[in-house]
Amino acid sequence: xxxxxxxxxxxxxxxxxxxxxxxxxxxxxxxxxxxxxxxxxxxxxxxxxxxxxxxxxxxxxxxxxxxxxxxxxxxxxxxxxxxxxxxxxxxxxxxxxxxxxxxxxxxxxxxxxxxxxxxxxxxxxxxxxxxxxxxxxxxxxxxxxxxxxxxxxxxxxxxxxxxxxxxxxxxxxxxxxxxxxxxxxxxxxxxxxxxxxxxxxxxxxxxxxxxxxxxxxxxxxxxxxxxxxxxx
Amino acid sequence: xxxxxxxxxxxxxxxxxxxxxxxxxxxxxxxxxxxxxxxxxxxxxxxxxxxxxxxxxxxxxxxxxxxxxxxxxxxxxxxxxxxxxxxxxxxxxxxxxxxxxxxxxxxxxxxxxxxxxxxxxxxxxxxxxxxxxxxxxxxxxxxxxxxxxxxxxxxxxxxxxxxxxxxxxxxxxxxxxxxxxxxxxxxxxxxxxxxxxxxxxxxxxxxxxxxxxxxxxxxxxxxxxxxxxxxx
Numbered sequence: 001x002x003x004x005x006x007x008x009x010x011x012x013x014x015x016x017x018x019x020x021x022x023x024x025x026x027x028x029x030x031x032x033x034x035x036x037x038x039x040x041x042x043x044x045x046x047x048x049x050x051x052x053x054x055x056x057x058x059x060x061x062x063x064x065x066x067x068x069x070x071x072x073x074x075x076x077x078x079x080x081x082x083x084x085x086x087x088x089x090x091x092x093x094x095x096x097x098x099x100x101x102x103x104x105x106x107x108x109x110x111x112x113x114x115x116x117x118x119x120x121x122x123x124x125x126x127x128x129x130x131x132x133x134x135x136x137x138x139x140x141x142x143x144x145x146x147x148x149x150x151x152x153x154x155x156x157x158x159x160x161x162x163x164x165x166x167x168x169x170x171x172x173x174x175x176x177x178x179x180x181x182x183x184x185x186x187x188x189x190x191x192x193x194x195x196x197x198x199x200x201x202x203x204x205x206x207x208x209x210x211x212x213x214x215x216x217x218x219x220x221x222x223x224x225x226x227x228x229x230x231x232x
Numbered sequence: 233x234x235x236x237x238x239x240x241x242x243x244x245x246x247x248x249x250x251x252x253x254x255x256x257x258x259x260x261x262x263x264x265x266x267x268x269x270x271x272x273x274x275x276x277x278x279x280x281x282x283x284x285x286x287x288x289x290x291x292x293x294x295x296x297x298x299x300x301x302x303x304x305x306x307x308x309x310x311x312x313x314x315x316x317x318x319x320x321x322x323x324x325x326x327x328x329x330x331x332x333x334x335x336x337x338x339x340x341x342x343x344x345x346x347x348x349x350x351x352x353x354x355x356x357x358x359x360x361x362x363x364x365x366x367x368x369x370x371x372x373x374x375x376x377x378x379x380x381x382x383x384x385x386x387x388x389x390x391x392x393x394x395x396x397x398x399x400x401x402x403x404x405x406x407x408x409x410x411x412x413x414x415x416x417x418x419x420x421x422x423x424x425x426x427x428x429x430x431x432x433x434x435x436x437x438x439x440x441x442x443x444x445x446x447x448x449x450x451x452x453x454x455x456x457x458x459x460x461x462x463x464x
Contacts, residue, residue: 137415140425140456141432141449160451164432183369183418193372200373200396217373219392224372 017107017127018062020095022088023049025069029114035192035226036213044209048189050076051116051204058120059127061109066091088158096151110146110156112138116198116206117184118145125180132175136185137163144185150175196226249339249359250294252327254320255281257301261346267424267458268445276441280421282308283348283436288341290352291359297345298323320390328383342378342388344370348430348438349416350377357412364407368417369395376417382407428458 028045029036036044049065053076056063064080068091074081084091092110099105109127111118126134126147133154136145141161148154153173157165170177187197189206198207199217214229260277261268268276281297285308288295296312300323306313316323324342331337341359343350358366358379365386368377373393380386385405389397402409419429421438430439431449446461 137433140428141451142456159454161432161449161456181414181416183415184413186415186418196372200393201369217393219373222391224374224393 016061017109018064019056019059019123020064020066020092020108020110021049021052021056021113022066022092022110023113025067029190031190032192032195035195035215035228040213044206045113046074046076047205047209048116049113051202051206052111052113052118053079054204055118055120055123056109056111059123064095065113066095089156092156092158096148096154096156100152105150105152107147107149108151110148112144112188114189115144115185115187116189116204117187117201119184122182122185129178129180130176131178133166133170133177134180135163135166135170135177136180136182138186138188142188144188145180192226196224199226248293249341250296251288251291251355252296252298252324252340252342253281253284253288253345254298254324254342255345257299257306261422263422264424264427267427267447267460272445276438277345278306278308279437279441280348281345283434283438284343284345284350285311286436287350287352287355288343291355293341296327298327321388324388324390328380328386328388332384337382337384340380340383342380344376344420346421347376347417347419348421348436349419349433351416354414354417361410361412362408363410365398365402365409366412367395367398367402367409368412368414370418370420374420376420377412424458428456431458 029041032041032044053063062080064082065074065076066082066084068085069083082095084094086094096108099108107127109123126136126145129147132149134147135143138144141163143158143162143166146156146166153175154169157169167177184201187194189195189198195210195215196217199210199215216227216229218225218227261273264273264276285295294312296314297306297308298314298316300317301315314327316326318326328340331340339359341355358368358377361379364381366379367375370376373395375390375394375398378388378398385407386401389401399409416433419426419433421427421430427442427447428449431442431447448459448461450457450459
């Protein structure tokens with residue numbers, strides 16, 4: 001795949017579709033800096049990534065982690081790690097182009113790496129839909145999951161109101177679209193308040209990571225707040 | 233029903249279940265005051281209520297609006313309006329008690345009135361679940377929809393982390409529980425940023441109300457913001 005470096009194990013099972021998980025390693029989750037140190041943010045980002053990989057692993061499909069740097073250890077079990085130093089949109093579109101160039105046109109599911117409430121059932125339900133494109137909206141017009149039956153007909157356009165942009169791109173290409181309505185998948189973790197959702201609904205590594213750091217949810221009257229034990 | 237005043241039409245259709253929609257009229261949606269005037273907040277709250285009633289109306293079930301005051305016109309078509317000056321939990325539990333006292337034990341769905349993204353399909357799906365209790369979580373541990381197959385066995389406990397409280401109440405009562413995973417139903421509208429969700433995903437009266445006031449969603453680079461035309 002031109003412009004990419006592959007490392008780790010390349011899975012050899014018969015591939016009917018594949019998953020791409022973009023994962024930002026540098027300055028990962030910087031908006032969590034009011035409550036997590038740099039090392040903790042990195043640890044937490046990897047824990048969330050492992051939750052996402054766990055949700056995907058049940059499907060038996062090939063999983064490619066798309067990341068921007070080879071430096072530092074990836075704290076995940078052997079997966080295909082694809083390194084591309086482009087921005088998110090260019091990296092993903094180059095990835096999709098290279099699939100087409102290699103005549104590897106198969107359905108693709110693109111999941112963000114900060115969706116620790118994702119489950120196997122979500123993935124299975126999304127991938128079994130009939131529509132050409134399935135979109136899981138995130139907060140404020142974001143796109144958290146994108147399923148493309150034929151990636152050769154689609155260009156991604158993340159950032160801003162990407163949900164609306166992706167709906168329009170699919171419509172312009174004459175592709176059928178379905179919005180997948182899930183609170184758990186809409187919950188991407190960016191800000192300290194989002195950690196409350198992980199603690200309340202999470203059952204995976206990210207929730208365990210936060211609990212081990214002493215985080216808990218406190219409800220005083222109508223205020224629900226994040227608190228860290230032993231941290232003032 | 234002791235302690236309650238009924239007005240408007242009492243529906244006579246055969247009742248297999250009923251819906252309760254608590255609706256706060258005084259100081260409704262006060263956290264939207266940075267972007268909406270008092271009159272606009274009231275108008276918007278009624279528009280959201282009408283969206284919720286529209287989602288419920290397809291099911292053909294009896295709908296009771298539970299509200300705290302008889303003053304001021306209710307800007308909705310004739311429905312059962314139940315007035316109770318107690319707080320939310322006491323009012324709902326008194327309502328459930330009075331059902332039991334009148335041997336009117338039938339399934340109940342309690343929907344908050346600030347869920348303008350609710351649809352008929354949501355209601356139909358929730359009410360067709362097999363579990364004794366179906367809970368739709370809101371943000372930060374809230375409960376946005378509660379379906380009780382047998383309301384005589386359940387006491388509501390809203391505010392704080394009511395999602396966790398309701399899960400525990402159902403478990404303690406030996407009732408089977410299901411979490412209904414929906415972004416659209418998790419989106420209760422409290423703060424200015426929430427209006428973005430209404431504008432992006434809404435198809436009902438609340439979205440129309442905001443658009444008529446000149447609200448729109450603007451995406452500048454990665455920032456997605458609410459803007460009001462002609463308002464500086």
